[in-house]
Amino acid sequence: MMDWQPLVLTFKLAAITTALLLIIAIPIAYWLAHTKSQIKPILETLVSMPLVLPPTVLGFYLLVVFSPANPVGNWLDEHLGLQLIFSFEGLIFASILYSLPFMVHPIQAGFSNLSSSLTEASYVLGKSKSTTLFKVLLPNIKPSLLTGIVLAFAHTIGEFGVVLMIGGNIPGKTKVASIAIYDEVEALNYDIANWYSLILFVIAFIILLMVYLINGGYLKRFWK
Amino acid sequence: MIQIALQKKLTAPHGSMLLDIDININKGSLVTLYGDSGAGKTSILRMISGLLQADKGRITVNQKTWLDTNKGIVLKPQQRKIGYVFQDYGLFPNMTVKQNLLYALEKDQSNHTVSELIDIIELGDLQERKPEKLSGGQKQRVALARALVRKPEILMLDEPLSALDNKMRAKLQDYILKVHKQYNLTTLLISHEISEVIKMSDQVFIIENGKINKQGNPIEVFTTKQMSGKFQFSGEIVQIEQEDVIYIVTILIGINFVKIVAEENEVATLAIGDKVIVASKAFNPLLQKID
Numbered sequence: 329m330m331d332w333q334p335l336v337l338t339f340k341l342a343a344i345t346t347a348l349l350l351i352i353a354i355p356i357a358y359w360l361a362h363t364k365s366q367i368k369p370i371l372e373t374l375v376s377m378p379l380v381l382p383p384t385v386l387g388f389y390l391l392v393v394f395s396p397a398n399p400v401g402n403w404l405d406e407h408l409g410l411q412l413i414f415s416f417e418g419l420i421f422a423s424i425l426y427s428l429p430f431m432v433h434p435i436q437a438g439f440s441n442l443s444s445s446l447t448e449a450s451y452v453l454g455k456s457k458s459t460t461l462f463k464v465l466l467p468n469i470k471p472s473l474l475t476g477i478v479l480a481f482a483h484t485i486g487e488f489g490v491v492l493m494i495g496g497n498i499p500g501k502t503k504v505a506s507i508a509i510y511d512e513v514e515a516l517n518y519d520i521a522n523w524y525s526l527i528l529f530v531i532a533f534i535i536l537l538m539v540y541l542i543n544g545g546y547l548k549r550f551w552k
Numbered sequence: 553m554i555q556i557a558l559q560k561k562l563t564a565p566h567g568s569m570l571l572d573i574d575i576n577i578n579k580g581s582l583v584t585l586y587g588d589s590g591a592g593k594t595s596i597l598r599m600i601s602g603l604l605q606a607d608k609g610r611i612t613v614n615q616k617t618w619l620d621t622n623k624g625i626v627l628k629p630q631q632r633k634i635g636y637v638f639q640d641y642g643l644f645p646n647m648t649v650k651q652n653l654l655y656a657l658e659k660d661q662s663n664h665t666v667s668e669l670i671d672i673i674e675l676g677d678l679q680e681r682k683p684e685k686l687s688g689g690q691k692q693r694v695a696l697a698r699a700l701v702r703k704p705e706i707l708m709l710d711e712p713l714s715a716l717d718n719k720m721r722a723k724l725q726d727y728i729l730k731v732h733k734q735y736n737l738t739t740l741l742i743s744h745e746i747s748e749v750i751k752m753s754d755q756v757f758i759i760e761n762g763k764i765n766k767q768g769n770p771i772e773v774f775t776t777k778q779m780s781g782k783f784q785f786s787g788e789i790v791q792i793e794q795e796d797v798i799y800i801v802t803i804l805i806g807i808n809f810v811k812i813v814a815e816e817n818e819v820a821t822l823a824i825g826d827k828v829i830v831a832s833k834a835f836n837p838l839l840q841k842i843d
Contacts, residue, residue: 443640443642445638445639445640445641445642446642446644448603448629448636448638448642449636449638449642449643449644449698450644450655451602451603451628451629451630452601452602452603452629452630452632452634452635452636453655453656453698453701453702454630454631454633454656454658454702455630455655456630463655464644464646464655467646468644468645468646
């Protein structure tokens with residue numbers, strides 16, 4: 329009998345992660361696209377690390393840092409009441425780190441591709457940096473924002489290693505779909521594993537198809 | 553009165569160059585900066601607008617100080633009242649023509665300014681279009697109108713007409729002259745067309761390697777040898793043909809071609825693309841009204 333809970337949990341995790349990532353990634357991408365600072369390569373490297381690092385490495389360090397035995401984990405627990413190990417909050421934190429490049433890179437590319445005269449024109453018209461960002465820059469990189477949102481969302485759905493390391497396999501709390509599949513296969517329930525897999529496959533296909541349709545201009549009337 | 557003194561080390565195509573200028577511009581005049589590309593013209597406009605920081609300098613506009621590096625005063629671009637027309641226009645692609653103009657309004661300004669500009673610059677038919685649906689000349693007019701919404705103390709145009717054909721160019725020159733007079737603007741124009749400089753400006757500054765080489769009334773500045781011609785035009789040589797012992801030089805003046813007879817020793821110093829002045833003083837030109 330297939331349990332819907334892991335799927336619901338997966339999409340809840342992906343939605344929250346994507347929303348938070350959007351808020352975090354816009355300032356990072358804006359800064360990376362415009363700065364001439366010497367520490368830019370270092371920050372760029374850090375943002376891109378999750379692309380090449382085995383997820384288990386990231387998960388392992390998060391597990392160590394956030395464990396109650398570690399000063400950081402201890403402090404978070406005592407002062408903020410946050411336990412990031414084997415909890416949904418911990419999954420969100422880990423997912424944000426893990427999917428960061430998928431949100432930052434498209435937005436950064438979007439900002440870089442805009443002609444600098446748009447920003448300058450807005451400044452000489454007396455508009456502040458934030459007005460320029462929200463009224464001029466962001467509306468003109470909608471395709472990049474959409475790409476970032478979709479990639480981060482889809483990538484979070486596909487997480488496995490990080491989640492397993494820091495979240496474990498607690499039903500209703502940290503047992504997301506990708507882990508449920510692994511679980512069912514281990515228990516030789518291939519049917520159920522197949523259902524989970526099929527649903528993830530179809531959803532991932534539809535999401536990516538939407539991006540290509542929209543950014544390719546096929547659905548222009550719906551995205552103006 | 554606008555006083556501008558600026559110094560900045562620039563990296564030019566051939567090594568570094570010290571831009572060092574000190575100019576005064578009368579309120580209400582139309583002034584051109586003329587010079588080869590890379591001479592520092594755009595950098596001057598960018599420093600006046602605050603988009604580029606000067607190493608040293610002082611800018612006062614109608615008794616207000618915009619920049620004084622000695623006193624540490626540097627106004628942000630937002631605080632300087634300027635209209636700037638960029639070479640690539642800088643129109644916001646996400647907004648219609650009208651929204652581009654409305655965006656430029658200041659908080660306490662009424663929409664009336666926008667509708668007035670739409671009338672003067674004849675944008676009525678275009679106002680609901682997005683910039684991607686406009687021709688080069690139309691984009692130019694929108695950029696000009698948008699730059700005027702704030703009622704700038706200086707209007708700056710960075711080679712606004714270089715990408716346009718001659719007919720469109722002449723029309724836009726007329727638009728610029730019209731708004732310049734109507735709003736009593738102080739206008740700073742970059743151009744490297746002598747005919748444009750002569751047609752448009754009260755005063756020209758010739759910039760070479762970051763320095764003012766010459767300044768003054770355009771006709772006087774460009775006629776190096778003092779000619780006392782009764783009438784004269786500047787143009788560009790487009791063709792030199794030999795016919796027996798003489799040469800026929802075809803010159804483009806504005807949108808008209810003129811053929812002039814020249815001798816071999818005159819032609820020796822001329823080449824296609826050279827800017828020349830066509831002048832005459834031996835006869836009386838006749839004027840006749842065209843019906």
